[in-house]
Amino acid sequence: MNSTLGMAILGFLARAPLTGYEISRSVAGALRFFWHASHSQIYPELARLEAAGLVLVEHIPQQGKPDQKRYTPTQAGLEALAAWLVGPLEPAKRRSEVAVRAYCSAFAAPAAAAALFAGQAGGHTERLAQFDAYRLHLEQLPGNPVADTSTPEFADYAVVLRGIALEQAQAQWSEWMAARLRPADPAQD
């Protein structure tokens, strides 16, 4: 009934009423890097939320296209969200393919494995740069909204900082791994 997906959607809608299409297009800011769902999941979930009385729909007629259905959380929805937010959070089963590959790295050609992890490092560094640009943008907003934990900008900021921390950690580890696997190429010592 109160699935993670439903609550995540409620969280989106609590910031601003949206249509299913907009949600699936990841209109929402910083979180788009940490959450995603396809429309085929979102539409039925919105219907469930509505049936549960957690959101209200506003039908906006359009020509040529199906009606837009813009959803807004009800009071009950906001309460359910607030309760879920501070509810129990099990420690997220990490299942990492990268870890598996590292674990088996001895069974691959060292040079190819090194290249793989170097590539990973590159990807993480790239995303790190994106997050960092976002961070700077948020920090330089007029009125310094990130200082106030009740602003949406603070929430964006928090998510971005988390992304930075994680990408940094992974970039550094991948770099280390690539360096260790890279064979001492020309003459072996």
Next chain:
Amino acid sequence: MNSTLGMAILGFLARAPLTGYEISRSVAGALRFFWHASHSQIYPELARLEAAGLVLVEHIPQQGKPDQKRYTPTQAGLEALAAWLVGPLEPAKRRSEVAVRAYCSAFAAPAAAAALFAGQAGGHTERLAQFDAYRLHLEQLPGNPVADTSTPEFADYAVVLRGIALEQAQAQWSEWMAARLRPADPAQD
């Protein structure tokens, strides 16, 4: 055909022949923190691997219990593993419930939210300590096998270091988050 699960299992078996039960019991070392599958998934997958000629089965009769079926990778299996290991690795869709909660933190009671993230920080710190103990253990092994990338100890070491980096990052971020959300309790400022 060569699913991630199958390759992960092959990776386990490449280190040492195991039964399905042993795999599901997470006999394998450091990776158990980063990978898991239930027996109901493992048994059919082992059957598929066998059908594909990537593993061999040895039936070990037992009294009272069903035969043990101990699996060993074939040459083809090892080759498939090696190919998979350095194959393309898409950037792992991160879908983090913690990020969602941070993103919506403004809609929860600040004190409760602070407690949530403090709890998360505690969990990460705890796991960090576990990984660190493991790290120390590996570093102090006689003969310093972690220096040689072809040893299983190095693979364990790599996985553990990755865990350390990630737990550290998350612990620090959670701590920061909790501190920011914690209301300036007694007198405001």
Next chain:
DNA sequence: AAGGGCATGTAACACGTTACATGATTAG
């Protein structure tokens, strides 16, 4: 006597992705 561990397997369910389906408008 009951519960847990060993040891395998199947079935039912939940969640997520990809593909199917419709249909008008707009850009190349």
Next chain:
DNA sequence: CTAATCATGTAACGTGTTACATGCCCTT
């Protein structure tokens, strides 16, 4: 003319978890 975007929805499929099923041995 073709493809993409808007806008919703359903169906099929793959993967993963939980529960069902069997049956012996050992510990409490």
